[in-house]
Amino acid sequence: MKKKLSIVDIANSLNVSKTTISFILNGRAQEKRIGAELVERVLKFVEEVGYKPNPLAKSLRTGKSNIIGLMVEDIANPFFASIARLIEDRAYNNGYKIIYCSTDNNTEKTKDLIEMYRDRHVDGYIIAPPEGIEDDINSLIKAGFPVVLFDRNLENVNADYVVVDNLFSTYNATRHLISQGYKNIAYVSFLSSQAQLTQRLQGYKNALKEYNLKPIVKEVLFNRDNDVIMEPIRTFLKKRKDDIDAILFGTNHIGVCGLRLFSELGIKVPDDIAVVSFDDYEVFQLFTPPISAIAQPIVQIADNVITTLLSKLNSPVKDKSVKTITLSTELNIRSSSAPAKSNVVPV
Amino acid sequence: MKKKLSIVDIANSLNVSKTTISFILNGRAQEKRIGAELVERVLKFVEEVGYKPNPLAKSLRTGKSNIIGLMVEDIANPFFASIARLIEDRAYNNGYKIIYCSTDNNTEKTKDLIEMYRDRHVDGYIIAPPEGIEDDINSLIKAGFPVVLFDRNLENVNADYVVVDNLFSTYNATRHLISQGYKNIAYVSFLSSQAQLTQRLQGYKNALKEYNLKPIVKEVLFNRDNDVIMEPIRTFLKKRKDDIDAILFGTNHIGVCGLRLFSELGIKVPDDIAVVSFDDYEVFQLFTPPISAIAQPIVQIADNVITTLLSKLNSPVKDKSVKTITLSTELNIRSSSAPAKSNVVPV
Numbered sequence: 001m002k003k004k005l006s007i008v009d010i011a012n013s014l015n016v017s018k019t020t021i022s023f024i025l026n027g028r029a030q031e032k033r034i035g036a037e038l039v040e041r042v043l044k045f046v047e048e049v050g051y052k053p054n055p056l057a058k059s060l061r062t063g064k065s066n067i068i069g070l071m072v073e074d075i076a077n078p079f080f081a082s083i084a085r086l087i088e089d090r091a092y093n094n095g096y097k098i099i100y101c102s103t104d105n106n107t108e109k110t111k112d113l114i115e116m117y118r119d120r121h122v123d124g125y126i127i128a129p130p131e132g133i134e135d136d137i138n139s140l141i142k143a144g145f146p147v148v149l150f151d152r153n154l155e156n157v158n159a160d161y162v163v164v165d166n167l168f169s170t171y172n173a174t175r176h177l178i179s180q181g182y183k184n185i186a187y188v189s190f191l192s193s194q195a196q197l198t199q200r201l202q203g204y205k206n207a208l209k210e211y212n213l214k215p216i217v218k219e220v221l222f223n224r225d226n227d228v229i230m231e232p233i234r235t236f237l238k239k240r241k242d243d244i245d246a247i248l249f250g251t252n253h254i255g256v257c258g259l260r261l262f263s264e265l266g267i268k269v270p271d272d273i274a275v276v277s278f279d280d281y282e283v284f285q286l287f288t289p290p291i292s293a294i295a296q297p298i299v300q301i302a303d304n305v306i307t308t309l310l311s312k313l314n315s316p317v318k319d320k321s322v323k324t325i326t327l328s329t330e331l332n333i334r335s336s337s338a339p340a341k342s343n344v345v346p347v
Numbered sequence: 348m349k350k351k352l353s354i355v356d357i358a359n360s361l362n363v364s365k366t367t368i369s370f371i372l373n374g375r376a377q378e379k380r381i382g383a384e385l386v387e388r389v390l391k392f393v394e395e396v397g398y399k400p401n402p403l404a405k406s407l408r409t410g411k412s413n414i415i416g417l418m419v420e421d422i423a424n425p426f427f428a429s430i431a432r433l434i435e436d437r438a439y440n441n442g443y444k445i446i447y448c449s450t451d452n453n454t455e456k457t458k459d460l461i462e463m464y465r466d467r468h469v470d471g472y473i474i475a476p477p478e479g480i481e482d483d484i485n486s487l488i489k490a491g492f493p494v495v496l497f498d499r500n501l502e503n504v505n506a507d508y509v510v511v512d513n514l515f516s517t518y519n520a521t522r523h524l525i526s527q528g529y530k531n532i533a534y535v536s537f538l539s540s541q542a543q544l545t546q547r548l549q550g551y552k553n554a555l556k557e558y559n560l561k562p563i564v565k566e567v568l569f570n571r572d573n574d575v576i577m578e579p580i581r582t583f584l585k586k587r588k589d590d591i592d593a594i595l596f597g598t599n600h601i602g603v604c605g606l607r608l609f610s611e612l613g614i615k616v617p618d619d620i621a622v623v624s625f626d627d628y629e630v631f632q633l634f635t636p637p638i639s640a641i642a643q644p645i646v647q648i649a650d651n652v653i654t655t656l657l658s659k660l661n662s663p664v665k666d667k668s669v670k671t672i673t674l675s676t677e678l679n680i681r682s683s684s685a686p687a688k689s690n691v692v693p694v
Contacts, residue, residue: 030376030386039377067446067467076432078425085423088448092456097463099414099446101435109439116444120414259633286606288635 014045068309069117070100071110071127073151078281079252079296080128083150086302087126094310096123105194105222107132114140124309129154131194146312150305152196153324160312161324162304166196169294169329170203173248173276176292176331178211181340182246182274188233188258189250191219200250200278216244220254230257237265245273245340252279252293259287275336289335297327361392415656416464417447418457418474420498425628426599426643427475430497433649434473441657443470452541452569454479461487471656476501478541493659497652499543500671507659508671509651513543516641516676517550520595520623523639523678525558528687529593529621535580535605536597538566547597547625563591567601577604584612592620592687599626599640606634622683636682644674 007025011018021042023032029039068091072080080102088098099122103110107130114136117125124146129137137157140147150162170187177185187204189197205215218236223229233254249255255277262269269275269289277284280295304325312319354372358365368389370379376386415438419427427449435445446469450457454477461483464472471493476484484504487494497509517534524532534551536544552562565583570576580601596602602624609616616622616636624631627642651672659666 024377030371030383030390033383033387035383036377036380040380043377065467074432075422075435076425076428078423078428081423081425081428085421085449088422092448092460097446097448097460097467099444101439101444102432113439113444120412120444256629256633282603283629283633286603286630287633 010042010046010049013049014042016042065121065123066096067099067120067122068096069114069120069122069125069127070098071103071113071125071129072100073105073128073130074102075100076102077253079279079298082298083302083305086299087306090302090306090310094306096310096313103128103130104224105130105192111136118145124148124313126150126305126309128152129157144318146309148305148309148312150301152194154195158322160308160322162301162308162327163196163324164296164301164327164329166199167203167206169278169331170200170248170250171207172203173278173292173294173331174204174207175210176333177246177248177274177276177337178207178213180246180274180337183213184216184244185213185246185248186216186218186240186244187248187250188218188220188236189254190222192222197250204248216240226257226260229254230261233258234261234265237261237267241265241267241273246270246337247273247275249275249277252277252281252284255279255291255293256283259283259291269336270338271341274338274340276331280330280332284334287336289338292334292337293332295330295332297329300327357389357393357396360396361389363389412468412470413443414446414467414469415443416461416467416469416472416474417445418450418460418472418476419447420452420475420477421449422447423449424600426626426645429645430649430652433646434653437649437653437657441653443657443660450475450477451571452477452539458483465492471495471660473497473652473656475499476504491665493656495652495656495659497648499541501542505669507655507669509648509655509674510543510671511643511648511674511676513546514550514553516625516678517547517595517597518554519550520625520639520641520678521551521554522557523680524593524595524621524623524684525554525560527593527621527684530560531563531591532560532593532595533563533565533587533591534595534597535565535567535583536601537569539569544597551595563587573604573607576601577608580605581608581612584608584614588612588614588620593617593684594620594622596622596624599624599628599631602626602638602640603630606630606638616683617685618688621685621687623678627677627679631681634683636685639681639684640679642677642679644676647674 007018007021011021020034023029024034024039024042070084070087072084075081075084084100091098101113110130110133125140126148128151129149134154134157137147137159141159148160148162153161153163174185187201189201208215220229220232247258249258267273276292278294280293284291284293354365354368358368367381370376371381371386371389417431417434419431422428422431431447438445446464448460457477457480472487473495475498476496481501481504484494484506488506495507495509500508500510521532534548536548555562567576567579594605596605614620623639625641627640631638631640
């Protein structure tokens with residue numbers, strides 16, 4: 001194996017002090033008033049002998065950092081954690097690293113983070129965007145950065161999107177509950193005007209409308225403290241548990257909060273209330289009874305996100321075309337939505 | 348609000364082309380053979396007018412990137428995802444960003460990642476280290492980088508550590524099972540010589556020894572595919588389920604794989620087999636019956652890790668002292684380890 005060249009070796013070969021070499025290689029020649037000719041001579045030499053250049057200095061020159069900025073709502077949420085893991089793997093195999101953060105759906109924090117990423121010369125962005133950052137994303141795109149958005153659409157942002165068919169997913173899940181004989185189906189979710197959540201609500205309403213059933217919607221404010229989320233759901237369930245015979249939960253997070261309350265309130269699934277939740281994961285599979293859930297295609301989401309981004313990053317010419325990839329979900333039917341004891345309605 | 352100065356404004360004020368200004372501000376003056384005097388004049392001007400300097404160029408000069416490199420075993424594992432989330436929050440509030448990756452406990456990958464992080468001028472490192480990277484970490488420490496290791500110790504690495512008392516945790520959990528009347532207690536975990544796992548195994552053995560009980564150990568190879576992990580556990584359970592009356596699972600991951608098999612094999616918890624698992628999380632809390640688990644103090648782990656790192660990063664003089672912080676765990680006793688139907692032994 002060839003011995004790795006050190007700064008001392010270069011200094012000796014060129015008969016220049018190692019401090020000077022170090023200043024030049026660390027991009028401090030200007031600051032240290034080192035003449036352009038000497039800089040040129042040193043850079044030429046290190047190129048010839050194959051000295052590994054400082055990648056940060058290189059990134060200043062080439063404008064490439066090989067870092068992708070990933071922004072999810074909450075890295076501790078199993079949906080985002082799983083996607084982040086898959087994106088990270090694919091990125092690593094393609095020579096990219098991931099810098100990540102959780103936005104908490106907080107617009108100001110997200111703006112601040114985008115600014116920080118940009119300052120760090122991130123090559124491309126993968127964002128599950130909160131509302132209110134349309135201008136910031138448009139400005140990234142205008143500046144020529146590849147940006148792939150996922151999980152939710154932003155109106156007025158013409159970027160690449162990878163989303164799932166939220167509207168059909170909840171429409172289909174609600175129809176499933178109706179076909180199992182449930183008539184008083186509540187929808188419990190987070191209060192939000194984010195596209196993915198408004199679409200899920202709409203899908204639920206569309207299905208009920210087809211059967212002339214009345215929507216029963218409970219939306220709660222997002223909070224990082226589960227106890228705070230559970231409080232209004234507890235009140236809702238106490239008040240309405242005898243009127244409703246099924247619940248569709250709009251996210252895995254709210255679904256788990258609901259499940260925690262069922263045993264506390266003595267609600268039996270599916271006898272008292274049948275359940276379907278968005279976002280399948282371990283808890284729903286292992287719960288007794290297992291909970292029917294709308295599974296997002298995690299692998300395909302991650303795959304499409306990173307493939308889209310990499311193809312833009314590696315494109316020799318700026319590729320300004322954008323596309324929206326809409327993936328279908330899968331309704332995993334389990335015992336929590338077994339047929340109601342009353343009559344089953346054919347759908 | 349003061350209008351943000353643009354490159355054009357600077358160019359006009361100094362009567363220099365904006366391309367030249369841009370080259371200088373982007374650290375390309377050498378490459379473009381721009382004279383040191385002009386560079387000086389431009390840099391002085393932008394300093395006077397408060398033009399925001401390029402942070403990447405700044406980091407080349409100061410050697411600070413305000414990025415912390417985080418390496419966990421698997422960001423999709425709820426234990427690591429929760430800790431990563433908390434570390435990210437604290438880092439963000441202190442002006443640091445997190446670059447992260449999952450090591451898969453793969454030594455080669457981890458070495459490669461450390462190299463990449465180092466190339467990116469990461470300021471400090473937080474690592475749940477696999478074995479075999481002792482030299483790499485020692486070389487980081489020798490180079491003056493703050494490094495905090497967590498979750499497991501590495502022999503021969505003199506760094507800051509944040510760990511839990513693994514030995515006592517499983518000793519205590521095993522004693523709990525014994526006190527509930529169980530006598531044939533198996534330990535099922537990953538085969539590994541990582542410190543945290545060998546300590547957990549030892550704690551289990553220590554407790555059994557005190558009561559003259561025989562260890563029944565099943566260790567399986569780690570794999571990212573759960574089906575592969577479940578296969579040897581399935582064989583083990585099929586063969587031994589009538590001999591054993593309790594199982595202590597060494598990690599949350601293996602615990603969940605075990606739970607998935609119980610219903611398949613018709614094993615009732617705790618009547619057929621009582622269960623305790625390491626690493627409490629949602630699945631164990633919501634399982635029927637709820638699973639007793641050893642809860643690691645996630646918040647305190649994250650807090651101690653980041654506090655230790657930040658204090659080193661912000662220390663005006665190099666602080667070479669290191670410490671090991673060992674945190675206690677909590678055994679959350681639930682129905683899965685209810686007293687055995689046979690006699691209860693006082694402990």
